[in-house]
Amino acid sequence: xxxxxxxxxxxxxxxxxxxxxxxxxxxxxxxxxxxxxxxxxxxxxxxxxxxxxxxxxxxxxxxxxxxxxxxxxxxxxxxxxxxxxxxxxxxxxxxxxxxxxxxxxxxxxxxxxxxxxxxxxxxxxxxxxxxxxxxxxxxxxxxxxxxxxxxxxxxxxxxxxxxxxxxxxxxxxxxxxxxxxxxxxxxxxxxxxxxxxxxxxxxxxxxxxxxxxxxxxxxxxxxxxxxxxxxxxxxxxxxxxxxxxxxxxxxxxxxxxxxxx
Numbered sequence: 001x002x003x004x005x006x007x008x009x010x011x012x013x014x015x016x017x018x019x020x021x022x023x024x025x026x027x028x029x030x031x032x033x034x035x036x037x038x039x040x041x042x043x044x045x046x047x048x049x050x051x052x053x054x055x056x057x058x059x060x061x062x063x064x065x066x067x068x069x070x071x072x073x074x075x076x077x078x079x080x081x082x083x084x085x086x087x088x089x090x091x092x093x094x095x096x097x098x099x100x101x102x103x104x105x106x107x108x109x110x111x112x113x114x115x116x117x118x119x120x121x122x123x124x125x126x127x128x129x130x131x132x133x134x135x136x137x138x139x140x141x142x143x144x145x146x147x148x149x150x151x152x153x154x155x156x157x158x159x160x161x162x163x164x165x166x167x168x169x170x171x172x173x174x175x176x177x178x179x180x181x182x183x184x185x186x187x188x189x190x191x192x193x194x195x196x197x198x199x200x201x202x203x204x205x206x207x208x209x210x211x212x213x214x215x216x217x218x219x220x221x222x223x224x225x226x227x228x229x230x231x232x233x234x235x236x237x238x239x240x241x242x243x244x245x246x247x248x249x250x251x252x253x254x255x256x257x258x259x260x261x
Contacts, residue, residue: 002030003113008088009034010079012072015041016096023094024061026102033060033086036096037079040069062086072164073187077178084170092167100165104207108167111203118172118200121192122165122207133209145227149189152234153196158204162188165207172200177240186230193234197241 083091094100111117142162149161175198181190
């Protein structure tokens with residue numbers, strides 16, 4: 001435990017291969033357990049996931065498998081649900097390809113463990129090495145999507161909407177319309193919109209950008225055609241979250257909720 005809180009790491013994995021084993025070996029000692037969500041990996045990839053993980057990381061690894069590929073967002077939500085079922089208070093999301101530096105994990109957790117935020121999000125774009133390390137097309141795309149996500153969510157100081165290195169206080173899930181969140185690569189944008197709509201504080205922590213030639217999951221067609229629709233959905237999700245959070249307050253207190261403008 002850290003500061004009396006039980007910490008779980010959630011790793012969505014799809015055809016992850018040997019990089020996942022490296023991620024599992026590098027998990028810090030303060031982590032109580034790790035939940036790997038195999039998001040419908042191909043049969044050949046499935047065979048190497050679980051044995052490698054168990055050989056290197058021991059008993060604190062739990063495995064959950066989707067019978068088909070549902071998307072990274074759906075895998076994260078499955079991991080959150082499993083972490084909560086196992087008694088975790090906070091869940092950190094790390095990628096299976098090694099793009100998150102474990103050395104940044106304590107700083108990422110601090111705003112959540114201290115109670116300053118319900119959600120802590122990594123910010124690669126503010127790191128001084130980012131323009132040099134991140135491929136130029138990704139850097140430009142991330143800057144553009146972050147600017148658009150600011151407009152949708154109302155989080156005016158948001159610096160890196162697409163970073164997947166995050167920490168969430170799991171009881172915050174009760175205030176969010178989880179069934180309405182986009183299950184694939186638009187999940188980070190929808191989750192930010194939902195958090196903003198529910199009035200839950202979001203913190204940002206500068207983290208190291210790590211790239212080793214991994215192919216991007218963000219295709220040009222996705223960015224040009226799908227992401228504008230996802231961002232437009234964000235306004236709807238934000239509104240849904242306001243209603244959802246208000247209903248939760250009404251159920252808990254019997255009084256009409258006050259929702260900030």
